[in-house]
Amino acid sequence: MFRGTLIRSGNNAKTVKGDGEYETAIMYLAPFTLAGFNVCAMASTAGCVAGCLNTAGRGRMNNVQIARINKTKRYINDRAAFMAELVADLEGFVAYCKRKGVKPAVRLNGTSDIQWEVAHPVFREITKVHPQQESPVRFASVFHAFPEVQFYDYTKVYKRVYRELPSNYSLVLSYSEANRAYADAVITAALDTGANVAVVYRDKATRDALASPALEGRGGVIQNTLHGTCESLSREVFNGDETDLRFLDPKGVIVGLYAKGAAKGDRSGFVLG
Ligand code: SF4
Numbered sequence: 001m002f003r004g005t006l007i008r009s010g011n012n013a014k015t016v017k018g019d020g021e022y023e024t025a026i027m028y029l030a031p032f033t034l035a036g037f038n039v040c041a042m043a044s045t046a047g048c049v050a051g052c053l054n055t056a057g058r059g060r061m062n063n064v065q066i067a068r069i070n071k072t073k074r075y076i077n078d079r080a081a082f083m084a085e086l087v088a089d090l091e092g093f094v095a096y097c098k099r100k101g102v103k104p105a106v107r108l109n110g111t112s113d114i115q116w117e118v119a120h121p122v123f124r125e126i127t128k129v130h131p132q133q134e135s136p137v138r139f140a141s142v143f144h145a146f147p148e149v150q151f152y153d154y155t156k157v158y159k160r161v162y163r164e165l166p167s168n169y170s171l172v173l174s175y176s177e178a179n180r181a182y183a184d185a186v187i188t189a190a191l192d193t194g195a196n197v198a199v200v201y202r203d204k205a206t207r208d209a210l211a212s213p214a215l216e217g218r219g220g221v222i223q224n225t226l227h228g229t230c231e232s233l234s235r236e237v238f239n240g241d242e243t244d245l246r247f248l249d250p251k252g253v254i255v256g257l258y259a260k261g262a263a264k265g266d267r268s269g270f271v272l273g
Contacts, residue, residue, distance in 0.1 A: 004025070005088075006086050007108075022105040023097055024107060027071075028110040029109075029111055030054070035069045035072035039075075043113070046174070046178055046182050047178025048268075053110075059261070087123065087124055087142070090145075105245065106150070113157055116141060116153075122139050123145075125137075152247045153169075153172070154171075158189040161189050162192070172195065172196045175197050175198065178269035183229070191231070199237075201256060201257065202271055206273035207241070237256040238255055241256075241258060
């Protein structure tokens with residue numbers, strides 16, 4: 001279990017299940033506008049605010065909510081200090097994983113949808129290769145600064161999957177039918193780029209009806225079609241609840257999840273079935 005000031009591992013059942021070869025640390029911020037600044041650009045369009053996982057698990061506790069709001073305020077009010085804090089946490093997590101003999105995986109948007117690949121430079125101390133080399137070195141993003149870490153996220157900001165992302169950052173689109181134009185845009189982005197699409201189904205039974213046969217011991221596949229207004233996407237459904245290691249999923253699938261926490265009662269169109 002790793003405890004940083006911003007990222008932590010070992011307190012998410014799904015990431016714990018995935019631990020073995022990898023250990024995952026997640027950063028949980030206060031989603032949408034809870035901290036007074038919108039960190040989820042597409043949330044109102046996608047209709048996911050009410051069903052957000054922010055209130056699931058440890059998020060039910062008041063002190064956890066306060067800590068998330070405080071972290072998010074630090075991100076908003078002093079970006080440079082926040083990014084330095086994140087770099088320190090990542091250094092700690094990399095060292096922890098090395099000691100433990102596992103590979104580090106990090107999800108920065110546990111409960112946010114920040115575009116970390118854009119305008120989020122960081123500085124990292126690295127061993128000097130050349131006497132004239134300055135240290136710390138400025139990197140365009142944490143992904144460039146920590147090539148030894150596998151980063152991944154879910155996103156509703158569909159334009160992100162059109163970008164040339166660093167090879168150690170994997171993004172999965174997050175589907176919602178709360179807004180037909182949004183559903184169309186996600187389907188189009190998936191068709192254009194081949195990106196995987198995460199879909200939240202009403203319950204385990206609904207998901208299992210689609211993803212029941214065992215596949216490589218991690219889940220199953222069956223065809224499902226998502227319908228926007230103009231676009232549709234027909235793909236196999238992969239059980240995404242076995243582990244959270246989205247970067248290991250087969251390519252070109254629907255990642256099937258079942259609703260947890262507040263999402264169970266969602267009727268906006270974010271949860272299907
Ligand atoms: S589901 Fe994702 S995008 Fe929506 S409010 Fe929660 S963290 Fe933000």
